[in-house]
Amino acid sequence: MTKLTTLSEAIRQYVHDGDCVFAAGFTHLIPFAAGHEIIRQGRKNLVLARATPDLIYDQMVAAGCARKIIFSYIGNPGVGSLRIVRQEIEAGRLEWEEYSHFSMISRLQAGAAGLPFIPMNQTAATDLEKANPQYKRVVDPYSGREVIVVPPLNPDVAIVHVQRCDASGNAQIWGIIGEQKEAAFAARHVILTAEEIVDEEVIRSDPNRTVIPGFIVDAVCHVPYCAHPSYTQGYYDRDNPFYLAWDKISETPEAVKAYLDEWVYGVKDREEYWQKLGEETRKRLEVAPRISSPVNYGQY
């Protein structure tokens, strides 16, 4: 059953003011196009959850979409500070809820697995545990020692970018897989963006590669280059100069406004954005092929 729709329609239908949104992707496959569409549609009071907020949440916070952020590392990866999120937190204008990477991903794992909590061994560093009441302790009934536990995170909607999927949403990912699967299973609704929509026979030729089954997916959107300025393994490179440029842009509200006006509000969709980036940038991000060795499933 086809779930194909436009990204604009998917955001309209599944992202509402006040929702908890998980735009997935640990350093890879970050669905920037979806973040931009949420900004264009003017969503407010969102709770933005991600291990690493990255530029996508910096931009959404700058555009006034968010009331709160749930995270485990706020930085401009490989560059430095994530200025806008940091400044809004320092100014007391943005609520935050903070974890280590492991406890953040454990919350998603509990959410995906349908568990009321999930345990982790102690780390001996207790300040974050004291600062965030979501952390609790449970006594291991075997040893009598305490473990740290976190509750499930079940976002209202997960947005997951994938390399390829079929029209039903059976999706395949390779390269860094981060928390894509957990986010999809934990969320109440799932929006997929895909570099390619392929015939289901392509997916079914390699079922072990499928990370997300279509039946938990609500909307399938064909959005090539969705992840720019982050990257999609095998499709295009990370646009590192833009990560450096954002460090400058985000220094002043004027530059941020100019950026959003030109690159978010000023374009209709990702295709227009990608064309607007220009031939030189597009060329620079191209990658030469490196193909996987096939495997044989056999006809049974």
Next chain:
Amino acid sequence: MTKLTTLSEAIRQYVHDGDCVFAAGFTHLIPFAAGHEIIRQGRKNLVLARATPDLIYDQMVAAGCARKIIFSYIGNPGVGSLRIVRQEIEAGRLEWEEYSHFSMISRLQAGAAGLPFIPMNQTAATDLEKANPQYKRVVDPYSGREVIVVPPLNPDVAIVHVQRCDASGNAQIWGIIGEQKEAAFAARHVILTAEEIVDEEVIRSDPNRTVIPGFIVDAVCHVPYCAHPSYTQGYYDRDNPFYLAWDKISETPEAVKAYLDEWVYGVKDREEYWQKLGEETRKRLEVAPRISSPVNYGQY
């Protein structure tokens, strides 16, 4: 660093009398050749752990290798009763420790993850919990309700059959993956048996396919057709007539002894066993190719 050795040497070095052995593979990739080698080497007092003991443990129990069995389903899959394990349990000659599939695999998951216990939601069926003191309860600190917990299972040795790996033990599996990964990470030692030893460039062409990293592996053994009479996806089919035949063989001690004498003690290794099966059987188990669509990782 090569870890290549013979199966006979690997069993000699890593499987000792009294060890807890996990011969992995849920219905697929069951390392029968390793079970036969353990029988040939006359190991005693083993604790045999597997979700589904299958014919491999029935044969090892028949040969007198085991003192105890840890399981979640004892049957001859698709055929009926697993006669020898069942009869030894009924006669009080074999200790057993029993779980549901989910709690069995949760024990392995806890063992693989380095956790002192792992929780599961209640099932309202409490008789097994009463019968097995390894099951305990913990109060969910968020809701105040109880969850069921099980402790880690950390076998002394896991034996894992794979389709292909390199000489360092970086291993790739496709088809039903069962608990192969958890067993390898949970165990203290890991013996790999592989249909094919491939150049590391084959593995590295598709790192997302790698289920077990070489650095946790102790021994790599090239054992084609290791899984017969179970199967290896893409390499050969399940030998269903043998599963049916075992139902008859296992009816009498004489037939079992004759089987072990001829097919286990009477052959040197898996290659001799495979040749002895005969052209007709080998032909019957062949499968026509069905190849996966490749993916592009890109040159970065």
Next chain:
Amino acid sequence: MNYSASELMTINSARLLRDHDVVFVGVGLPNLACNLAQRTHAPNLLMIYEAGVIGARPARLPLSIGDPTLVSGAAAVCSMYEIFTLYLQRGNVDVGFLGGAQIDQFGNINVTVIGDYNHPKVRLPGSGGSMEIAAWANRCYIITPHQLRRFPARVDFHTSAGFLDGGDARAKTGVRGAGPQAVVTNLGILKPDANGELVLAALHPGCSFEQAQANTGWALKQAETMEVTPAPAEEDLRILREELDPQRIYI
């Protein structure tokens, strides 16, 4: 029209399935029922197998829960831990099929042991996936021949939960699934009443209440509206016999 007991149970089980159901399938009759439903009234039925296969399209009749034909051409494969967490415990499974050596008055199932657990008279296979399927699938269906020894008033061992002792006993445990919704036998269909007691809700053509009672270990009640199931359609029998199980392994 002639049909076997297995065909009758399979066809009546298939009727219980709805289009778009996500079904945790077992081999044997449940597999046949699901494939029949998919080829008739439920084309969007999604079949999940315990071994970790999602959206299977078996080209031949699977002979075990891990048959390789389930994988080739499937939509996805996942690990055993994932099938029990992401799929079953998370609540993504609509329907589970169960069998049992004993099914009691309140739909509790025993596949573990006849006699005392520690000194088994007959040692059965044990839970496998059934403890969690019975608890967490939205609806469970049981397919079993109607025989007295299979329907005791109380099971020797609670491998998986039906409605426990009846009333709100199951609901009070907080278990998410709704429990057994129907037991399809060769005589008819049992369904739980408001108290969770299995009562006779339908008889197959030519079968009688007396037959059912004679093969049930408790005083069997009848549902308020007793139905007679429609006889198997010719087309259903044709699909079963010609397409799904041409070698008549299960039917």
Next chain:
Amino acid sequence: MNYSASELMTINSARLLRDHDVVFVGVGLPNLACNLAQRTHAPNLLMIYEAGVIGARPARLPLSIGDPTLVSGAAAVCSMYEIFTLYLQRGNVDVGFLGGAQIDQFGNINVTVIGDYNHPKVRLPGSGGSMEIAAWANRCYIITPHQLRRFPARVDFHTSAGFLDGGDARAKTGVRGAGPQAVVTNLGILKPDANGELVLAALHPGCSFEQAQANTGWALKQAETMEVTPAPAEEDLRILREELDPQRIYI
């Protein structure tokens, strides 16, 4: 011979690595140190990246922890939950590298906040992976410039545990890893004494104890046997400059 502070720290960090070590690598200097060690005395070093990459062979200098060059040609990729459970929590990681805005007398690290947590004066990035790396890797190494503001007597916030308040405080928590084993700065190397206090264990050529003390926020002790680190070898500098970071992004 001329070399930069970054080169000096990288080369001294590389020396701490042993052949066959499994290292949880960060980008920047730790990545350079690991690649240098692998090309010199530790050819069997196994590099694991937080993003879930095992046995990476980056063809170019990775610019972020999730650079695609880490994946192409790697031995394995796993999920984030797996890297923290199967690898780190399970005890499969020998060495973790850490940095920090503040490192205190007992090797505790703050990368969370300067000032009060709820009313931050300076909001830092937060833990990321460092809370668990510091706890569970067998050995941890910290690379950081030696500056007074980076070495307070006490951190404002315990993002990750060193030896807590010293003595057996860390051991008593039952945490599996041995904690920080060395802090490599541009002046020398600090190591924990028997009480878990960081003391000066080595000076780089031309650096003095007085320089180190002036840049340390507690009364710095010297180890019983104070060493002077060997000057960077020409070959090490060549590898760093020509092979690993030819554009001089980090060095």
